[in-house]
Amino acid sequence: MASTIPVKIEFTGGLEILFSHQRSHKIALPSSDPSTNQPANVGFLIDWLCKNLMKDPREDMFVLEGTVRPGILVLINDADWELEGQEAYELQAGDEVVFVSTLHGG
Amino acid sequence: MPPRECEICHTNRAQILRPKNHARICAPCFIAIFEDEVAETVTSTNLFNPGERVAIGASGGKDSTVLASVLKTLNDRHNWGLDLVLLSIDEGITGYRDHSLEAVKRHSEQYDLPLKIVSYADLYGWSMDQVVAQVGKKGNCTYCGVFRRQALDRGAAMLGVGHVVTGHNADDVAETVLMNLLRGDLPRLSRATSIVTSTPSAALPENGEGEIKFTNVKRSKPLIYAYEKEIVMYAHHKKLDYFSTECIYSPEAFRGSARTLIKNLERIRPESILDVVRSGIDMAKLVPGAEEQNSQRACGGENKAAAAKTDEGDGLGGCGSSKESGGEMAAMEQKLLQDEEAQANGNEVEIKMPKKTVNSQNGVARDTQDAADAEIDVKNGQQQSPAQQTVPIRTKEEKKSRKRGKDAPPPKQKLGQCERCGYLSSQSVCKACVLLEGLNKARPRTGIEVGGGD
Numbered sequence: 001m002a003s004t005i006p007v008k009i010e011f012t013g014g015l016e017i018l019f020s021h022q023r024s025h026k027i028a029l030p031s032s033d034p035s036t037n038q039p040a041n042v043g044f045l046i047d048w049l050c051k052n053l054m055k056d057p058r059e060d061m062f063v064l065e066g067t068v069r070p071g072i073l074v075l076i077n078d079a080d081w082e083l084e085g086q087e088a089y090e091l092q093a094g095d096e097v098v099f100v101s102t103l104h105g106g
Numbered sequence: 107m108p109p110r111e112c113e114i115c116h117t118n119r120a121q122i123l124r125p126k127n128h129a130r131i132c133a134p135c136f137i138a139i140f141e142d143e144v145a146e147t148v149t150s151t152n153l154f155n156p157g158e159r160v161a162i163g164a165s166g167g168k169d170s171t172v173l174a175s176v177l178k179t180l181n182d183r184h185n186w187g188l189d190l191v192l193l194s195i196d197e198g199i200t201g202y203r204d205h206s207l208e209a210v211k212r213h214s215e216q217y218d219l220p221l222k223i224v225s226y227a228d229l230y231g232w233s234m235d236q237v238v239a240q241v242g243k244k245g246n247c248t249y250c251g252v253f254r255r256q257a258l259d260r261g262a263a264m265l266g267v268g269h270v271v272t273g274h275n276a277d278d279v280a281e282t283v284l285m286n287l288l289r290g291d292l293p294r295l296s297r298a299t300s301i302v303t304s305t306p307s308a309a310l311p312e313n314g315e316g317e318i319k320f321t322n323v324k325r326s327k328p329l330i331y332a333y334e335k336e337i338v339m340y341a342h343h344k345k346l347d348y349f350s351t352e353c354i355y356s357p358e359a360f361r362g363s364a365r366t367l368i369k370n371l372e373r374i375r376p377e378s379i380l381d382v383v384r385s386g387i388d389m390a391k392l393v394p395g396a397e398e399q400n401s402q403r404a405c406g407g408e409n410k411a412a413a414a415k416t417d418e419g420d421g422l423g424g425c426g427s428s429k430e431s432g433g434e435m436a437a438m439e440q441k442l443l444q445d446e447e448a449q450a451n452g453n454e455v456e457i458k459m460p461k462k463t464v465n466s467q468n469g470v471a472r473d474t475q476d477a478a479d480a481e482i483d484v485k486n487g488q489q490q491s492p493a494q495q496t497v498p499i500r501t502k503e504e505k506k507s508r509k510r511g512k513d514a515p516p517p518k519q520k521l522g523q524c525e526r527c528g529y530l531s532s533q534s535v536c537k538a539c540v541l542l543e544g545l546n547k548a549r550p551r552t553g554i555e556v557g558g559g560d
Contacts, residue, residue, distance in 0.1 A: 071369040
């Protein structure tokens with residue numbers, strides 16, 4: 001099996017409930033996407049999280065139509081993922097990705 | 107990737123893409139500009155009087171947490187001299203509100219603001235857990251919404267505060283605009299877009315000198331132009347701790363279709379949210395009775411009662427009421443409306459005997475002739491102004507009466523007080539009391555009265 005890269009993941013704003021009510025996770029992400037043989041990017045990470053880390057069947061509260069549900073903010077190393085290339089951003093060892101839901105009660 | 111430095115300070119790395127103008131800025135610049143914009147909203151609308159006591163409706167969620175943090179910061183920075191307090195409503199929902207209130211208690215310490223908690227159980231004799239046990243999960247949001255509106259006002263009055271600010275943001279308002287557009291409910295659309303909701307105190311007899319009654323509490327939403335995204339970003343970068351679990355009784359609220367539509371639009375074109383808000387404001391000007399409301403918006407909302415803060419609750423608070431799918435709410439309101447009509451018909455018989463007492467209870471100065479007219483109107487089956495106020499679609503009857511109003515002095519809205527609890531109501535009995543009556547009837551126990559009574 002190919003090597004992995006360590007990535008820190010955080011879920012807040014109510015998303016914790018989908019991931020065993022745990023806010024912070026340290027994961028070992030495969031360093032490349034086996035289906036494309038490309039280096040692991042955020043798109044691959046989201047898919048991987050659904051398949052490997054999510055403990056709740058309500059996947060549609062996290063992902064809709066192949067990407068993060070509208071209303072969920074993604075921060076890559078504390079910056080808006082839209083500034084970093086969104087799904088195409090290639091993850092580096094030690095990166096931190098935060099998913100914040102804005103959809104829960106205010 | 108294009109240059110990633112902050113467009114404002116040109117030193118730090120850009121961390122935020124602003125939805126309203128696509129600016130790429132760093133976190134410190136973002137926090138500064140976010141605070142400046144809220145300050146601008148407050149000053150340009152003359153939202154507060156110097157030295158005013160202001161209660162922040164605090165749920166422990168992101169919006170009210172950010173509102174409390176920003177107002178506290180701005181009040182200190184600009185010497186507004188506001189006397190800020192946190193006001194929380196305990197609906198009595200175990201596993202939800204009890205946890206979020208813990209967050210509010212922490213905020214009270216962190217921001218050094220006093221905290222007042224008002225519970226449904228104290229005010230109404232019913233916690234939401236008990237209401238749900240009685241009526242089931244369907245439709246309980248209506249009870250919660252109607253009760254909350256009064257609870258905030260009563261809590262404010264207990265604190266001697268005449269102004270309550272809530273954390274409604276641009277996304278919430280855009281959502282409400284769309285929902286009311288889809289339901290054809292322009293009066294409510296109009297109310298949602300106004301930064302200050304009306305102060306009907308002028309319609310009521312003046313009691314005492316300057317004493318705060320729960321019937322003349324002003325409401326406003328200082329974050330009306332702030333994107334939800336920016337509120338969450340502000341909380342994230344300022345490391346504010348807030349509570350974020352959906353109310354256990356409204357899991358479907360999460361899927362509110364207007365909300366989904368707004369979020370989908372935002373992804374394609376982020377400006378859409380503020381554009382919908384702006385469109386709502388423009389549409390509100392076309393709504394009958396809008397002049398009063400607009401002048402209110404401009405002058406900071408001193409009286410002009412006609413706009414009417416009704417007791418139905420305009421989707422306030424952190425729960426599902428504004429996020430719920432329209433149908434259920436609409437059905438419930440339909441039922442309420444029917445109840446009210448039935449009530450009005452019932453009064454037809456009663457009006458004659460205790461004319462004086464009814465008048466004084468209602469707190470509406472109505473001479474005998476008016477009362478007689480009213481009676482005739484009811485008999486003719488013409489619904490009076492209360493119905494005009496709640497019926498969303500203009501009927502022939504209404505058009506007629508509007509025409510009449512052009513020659514004669516404009517028809518005064520009969521906004522009175524609930525004869526049971528004294529809350530503002532266009533009906534003789536307010537919605538909260540109607541709901542409570544239903545609940546209490548079903549409960550095998552007597553003697554439960556509306557609390558407070560002021």
